[in-house]
Amino acid sequence: MIELTVNGQTRTVDVPPETPLLWVLREELGLNGTKFGCGIAQCGACTVHLNGEPVRSCVTPVGEVDKKPILTIEGVATGGTLHPLQQAWIDEGVPQCGYCQSGQIMSALGLLKRVPKPTDEDIDAVLSANICRCGTYCRIRKAVHRAADNMTPEAPPPKKPAEGPAVKVGK
Numbered sequence: 001m002i003e004l005t006v007n008g009q010t011r012t013v014d015v016p017p018e019t020p021l022l023w024v025l026r027e028e029l030g031l032n033g034t035k036f037g038c039g040i041a042q043c044g045a046c047t048v049h050l051n052g053e054p055v056r057s058c059v060t061p062v063g064e065v066d067k068k069p070i071l072t073i074e075g076v077a078t079g080g081t082l083h084p085l086q087q088a089w090i091d092e093g094v095p096q097c098g099y100c101q102s103g104q105i106m107s108a109l110g111l112l113k114r115v116p117k118p119t120d121e122d123i124d125a126v127l128s129a130n131i132c133r134c135g136t137y138c139r140i141r142k143a144v145h146r147a148a149d150n151m152t153p154e155a156p157p158p159k160k161p162a163e164g165p166a167v168k169v170g171k
């Protein structure tokens, strides 16, 4: 048995450890928003976040996930409210056939975590690795900028308190 944390829930699956995470998400857990494209880490359709980082789930053995949190497209909205990135995707009418789009959104989410206000070049550098056969890249770029404008940047980690002079106690 392998225990996974998917979209904040603990799930247990009985599969060989070498099974690709993508298969487990789709076939065992019914989370089929994540898509199979190439199966060899080339297209990005299967992108999910593992421990906060985008990964290609088609080449990620489930046995190596090791209880790290997994986020799929199904877990991006919170409490029935779309993530600003999802809303921007709708507002800009990004999808055409839609097949690649969950992977695009997961990659864009990873980008915005690292670079809250990305340039066109930043967006192209990341999103061009997600193949869209419908050629929606111009709208993707606009949607990422729109989302960046509507998102509150994550708070930076708290600073360590400055160390004061050593205090002598007693005599």
Ligand code: FES
Binding pocket: 035, 036, 037, 038, 039, 040, 041, 042, 043, 044, 045, 046, 047, 056, 057, 058, 059
């Ligand atoms: S299906 Fe994983 S990168 Fe193409």
Ligand code: FES
Binding pocket: 095, 096, 097, 098, 099, 100, 101, 131, 132, 133, 134, 135, 136
């Ligand atoms: S919207 Fe059709 S492949 Fe991207």
